[in-house]
Amino acid sequence: MAGRITPAAGRYGGRPAAERRAERRERFLAAGLELFGAGPGYRATKVTDLSRAAGLSTRQFYEEFQTLEDVLAALHLRVNDAAEGTVLAALPGAADLDPVDRCAHLFRAYARGATGDPRHTRIAFVEIIGVSPRLDRQRLERRSRWISFLCGELDAAAARGEIAARDFRVTAAAFIGSVNGLMHDWSVGWVDATLDEVIEELLQMLLGRLQAPPLDGPS
The missing domain is CATH 1.10.357.10 (Tetracycline Repressor, domain 2)
Structure with missing residues (x-):
């Protein structure tokens, strides 16, 4: 069925899991570059702020980073x-x-x-x-x-x-x-x-x- 994970291949919607994770990571880094480098700065940014800016969830953040x-x-x-x-x-x-x-x-x-x-x-x-x-x-x-x-x-x-x-x-x-x-x-x-x-x-x-x-x- 379309949209379901195939465990053996690690795919979702036809895309490998590693590719999706790499894309998520880049979205978090792009959001961090903007918030830390141009926005309020690292010390004034929270995980919820970064996740919102990346268009992702805090759960997905903690799948890619610890802090x-x-x-x-x-x-x-x-x-x-x-x-x-x-x-x-x-x-x-x-x-x-x-x-x-x-x-x-x-x-x-x-x-x-x-x-x-x-x-x-x-x-x-x-x-x-x-x-x-x-x-x-x-x-x-x-x-x-x-x-x-x-x-x-x-x-x-x-x-x-x-x-x-x-x-x-x-x-x-x-x-x-x-x-x-x-x-x-x-x-x-x-x-x-x-x-x-x-x-x-x-x-x-x-x-x-x-x-x-x-x-x-x-x-």
């Missing part, structure tokens, strides 16, 4: 993956650039990926902050990935003889920390500047450090 925090965690990974994908796509175009132009090219690509959708910006730099130890670990793990990526790019430039070799980890950590801090403050309205001004300020911080002579160590 609202799970939705925020999934969205945080997704928006970071989007920014990372933009940077990786920009790598071939930076292959023949000098280190300064290469860093500028890649950081502008990152900025496009991280800020092209304002909802992504808010989730990545604001909503994720201080939610729980679990999400703090996830956020710091993703920050560590960006630090390692930047160190890898600078180490490769040093290996090619384009810049002086040194330990770039402090520079990379300071820069990525500045990106997160300034983007947070800009997103919540504590910094009166355009997005382009914020991006250029961050870029000049990085390029200024790369172009500065190495600091003398202790004698």
Whole structure:
């Protein structure tokens, strides 16, 4: 009979159960992106709000997620993956650039990926902050990935003889920390500047450090 589940095939209305679950999950994530990133925010959203926005029931929510925090965690990974994908796509175009132009090219690509959708910006730099130890670990793990990526790019430039070799980890950590801090403050309205001004300020911080002579160590 049409509309009945066939246990052996796991189908309902001709659609596999896995396909229906994936669609429901995407509807919850789309609703979370809107409510957390553009609406009242994560802390002001309840499961009933999210379910209503997704056009689904709370029962269906708990079939896909245990808590609202799970939705925020999934969205945080997704928006970071989007920014990372933009940077990786920009790598071939930076292959023949000098280190300064290469860093500028890649950081502008990152900025496009991280800020092209304002909802992504808010989730990545604001909503994720201080939610729980679990999400703090996830956020710091993703920050560590960006630090390692930047160190890898600078180490490769040093290996090619384009810049002086040194330990770039402090520079990379300071820069990525500045990106997160300034983007947070800009997103919540504590910094009166355009997005382009914020991006250029961050870029000049990085390029200024790369172009500065190495600091003398202790004698």
